[in-house]
Amino acid sequence: MKLNLNTFDGLHKPCYILEEARLRHNLDIIKSVADRANVEIILAFKAYALWKTFPIFREYIDATTASSLYEARLAYEKFGQKAHTYSPAYTDYEIxxxxxxxxxxxxxSFTQYANYRELAKKANPDISFGLRINPEYSEIETDLYNPCSPGTRFGVSSDKLPDVLPFDIEGFHCHCHCESGAEVFERTxxxxxxxxxxxxDQIKWINFGGGHLMTRKDYNIPLLINILNKFHERYPSLKVILEPGSAFGWQTGPLVSQVVDVVEDHGIKTAILNVSFTCHMPDCLEMPYMPAVRNAEIVDDKDKIKSCREYNVYRLGGNSCLSGDFMGYWRFPKELQVGDNIIFEDMLHYTTVKTNMFNGITxxxxxxxxxxxxxxxxxKFEFEDYLNRMN
Structure with missing residues (x-):
């Protein structure tokens, strides 16, 4: 079966659609940066974990990063390599x-290190230990995603480090970016x-975390490569690791949904869809942000919103029973009809790993x-997938 990738005509049920050509375009860019800057770039599962596509990734990268037991198992059992793992809280029953x-x-923290280093080393004598550091600086404006805000639970600040690190701490890990440019990394x-x-001079590697959105069209790749190469010149013995998530899945495909009804109240027309913001696009409500809808224009003009009928302006509503499961407003080129495809752009990274089955919605x-x-x-998700979530 082949689809028109502009309209997705013939698709009558909701679907996240990954376009392999776009994914390979991103992977080409990422591999080029890794090669030219002599760094290792690995995939962060927290943003992208579609394991059936891992054979494509293995053509370009060698490793992944995990934040939990199940992500670590995903790396080992499905990607075929052990993970670079960080968690704010390991436990004695999983370590x-x-x-x-x-x-x-x-x-x-040093408490976590003291509690679990022996158990971890016994389980894997070859493992390399690192410590998360907190530079106390980040340009992330949304507090929900800022790991360096005052009172953060992430990492150790420099004033809390001893002059001599524990003998088996071999690396530093730092994460303080979110869909950021190279200029932000330079300042950070x-x-x-x-x-x-x-x-x-006491460590072997440094991991600069994720949020380096090098596949975005306006990202300054030459600057990033220059920054990294100059860092190598200053610290030639340090291996450098980056672990972006969004950069891999950026603009690789949409969520295609359909209009199932149009309702109106107080002059506001809402197109109700067969997908849910809270279930299938939770970042839109968490962040919050307005997703791009293909062939539609985001409307923030109050006069146009008040004249929904005249301007083909619709609020888009999800199909859950949560009252706030809606976003708006968008202007469409024509009046929406039941069965029309509504295409939400760029819905592969983060979205696919954050979805849930609230309300048991398909x-x-x-x-x-x-x-x-x-x-x-x-x-294809079935009733059994919902049952398994509830067991």
Whole structure:
């Protein structure tokens, strides 16, 4: 089966659709940066975990990063390599299994290190330990995603580090970006070096975390490569790791949904869809942000909103019973009809790993359009998937 990738005509049920050509475009960029800057770039599962596409990833990258036991197992059992693992809270009943599936294990605090280093080392003698550091600087404006805000639970600040690190701490991990540009990394790196460079001769690797959105069209890739190469010149013994998530899945495919009804109240027309914001696009409500809808224009003009009928302006509503399961407003080129496709752009990264089955609503399928145009369903969710969530 082949689809028109502009309209997705012929698709009558909701579906996340990954376009392989777009994914490979991103992977080409990421591999080029890794090669030219002599760094390792690994996939963060928290943003993208569609394991049936891992064979494509293995053509470009060698490792992944995990934040939990199940992500570590995903790396080991499905990606085929042990994970670079960080969690703010390891537990005595999971640490050994996590260590067995991890090549690198980063501790959030010295307490965690003291409690679990022996168990982890016993489970995996070859594991490399790291410590998460807090540079106390981030340009992330949304508090929900800012790991360096005052009172953060993430990492150790420089004033709490001993002059000599524990003998088996081999790396630092730092994460303080979110869909950021190279210019932000350049400014952030200065703070990291100012606070932590005096320990760099005691470690073997440094992981600058995620949020480096190098596949965005306006990202300054030459600047990123220059920053990293100059860092190598200053600290030639340090291996550098980046672990973006969004950069891999950025603009690789939409969520295609359909209009099932149009209702009106107080002059506001709401197109009710067969998908839910709270279930299938939770970042839209968490962040919050207005997703791009294909062939529609976001409307914030109050006069146009008040004249929904005249301007073909609709609020989009989900199909859950949560009162706030809606967003708006969008202007469409024509009046919406039941059965029309509503295409939410860029819904592969983060969205697919955050979805839930609240209300038992039928979950969108996950599909891939291969380079040759062939459409393949990777996962169709059934009643059993809902039952398994409840067991």
């Amino acid at each position: 050994e299994d996590i260590a067995k599936c991890s090549s690198h294990l980063t501790f959030n 790196l200065k703070h990291i070096e100012d606070r932590f460079s005096r320990w760099f 979950h969108p399928s996950i599909a891939i359009v291969h380079v040759d145009g062939e459409f393949e369903i990777l996962k």
